[in-house]
Amino acid sequence: MKAAMLRSVLRRSCSTTVPSASHVMRRGFSSESSPERKVAVLGAAGGIGQPLALLMKLNPLVSKLSLYDIAGTPGVAADISHINTRSEVAGFMGEDQLGQALEGSDIVIIPAGVPRKPGMTRDDLFNINAGIVKSLCTAISKYCPNALVNMISNPVNSTVPIAAEIFKKAGTYNEKKLFGVTTLDVVRAKTFYAGKAKVNVAGVNVPVVGGHAGITILPLFSQATPTANLPDEEIKALTKRTQDGGTEVVEAKAGKGSATLSMAYAGAIFADACLKGLNGVPDVVECSFVQSTITELPFFASKVWLGKNGVEEVLGLGPLSDYEQQGLEALKPELKSSIEKGIKFANQS
């Protein structure tokens, strides 16, 4: 954390003002007199779940924070509930409390499931996480069918299509309300680009499209701002580093999981954007993996305009460089097959 930001966090935590997560994270402003909003985190006692729950507790747009896991939630909820911010915190543990955890939720964030170890692909998580996502989405369609769902559990390229199929079967599917969280790819692309371009990271924007695994992650550095005219070789290296960002962390953690802290930050940014959209804040745009018609694939990550009903509009790709156009064509077969695998799983089981 940069020194100035840390000072800002510390100053705020000692003041009587309710700290604003969005101010802390983006130096923006959020209203404390915003509508009542319940946010549920499923997998709240995990590596991502705990810091994400903390960041959501700091967000003044949240009035109720519901923390659910199969184990460990009472301790996490008791701990977080002592923080003097707006939201009321409740912890729920085990399947029989899942309904209570979900009821009335405006947003459900799902970081439940197993993470990678070195040598694994995200698809290697499919066998375990597909079943977890299926059961959680079945409960969502029963207890809070109108909630926006922020899917973090991997492989996102398959878990989002699984969720869509489960909601379709339950008759609750609304394509405007289902999001694969790809914000960490954007966070990484911004950080890596700022380093190479030698610009202030706070002002950097880089769209990342496609999906969330390996070559399906396609950062559009040709659209990065501020512009830097980096040579082609540097753009290729930045692209590869963004695509391999998750693996970089998995290897550094050497068997102790994957990205948790940066993911919690990214998840909190995305949930904050969803809350702002729900509350009618204009011009809220984030990249996300959603149902899409901007390519021939049924789901695709791109810039999405968020509004009172979730997706207001899936925005187009904009002009691509030749290198990005090649990347786009190259990612389609893998992304198509991951989407189909998810759809097949949901309809077989």
Ligand SMILES: NC(=O)c1ccc[n+]([C@@H]2O[C@H](COP(=O)([O-])OP(=O)(O)OC[C@H]3O[C@@H](n4cnc5c(N)ncnc54)[C@H](O)[C@@H]3O)[C@@H](O)[C@H]2O)c1
């Ligand atoms: N979308 C992304 O960019 C991104 C980034 C990082 C990690 N991830 C993924 O997020 C997931 C979680 O990662 P983590 O590091 O927090 O793992 P973790 O093992 O630390 O935590 C997962 C939590 O899920 C809980 N859980 C398991 N089954 C559950 C169920 N049925 N209901 C509720 N909770 C359940 C576990 O008890 C645990 O507390 C992994 O699949 C990982 O690959 C995605």
Ligand SMILES: O=C(O)C[C@H](O)C(=O)O
């Ligand atoms: O790489 C992983 O397995 C976790 C996550 O998808 C990430 O991008 O960090």
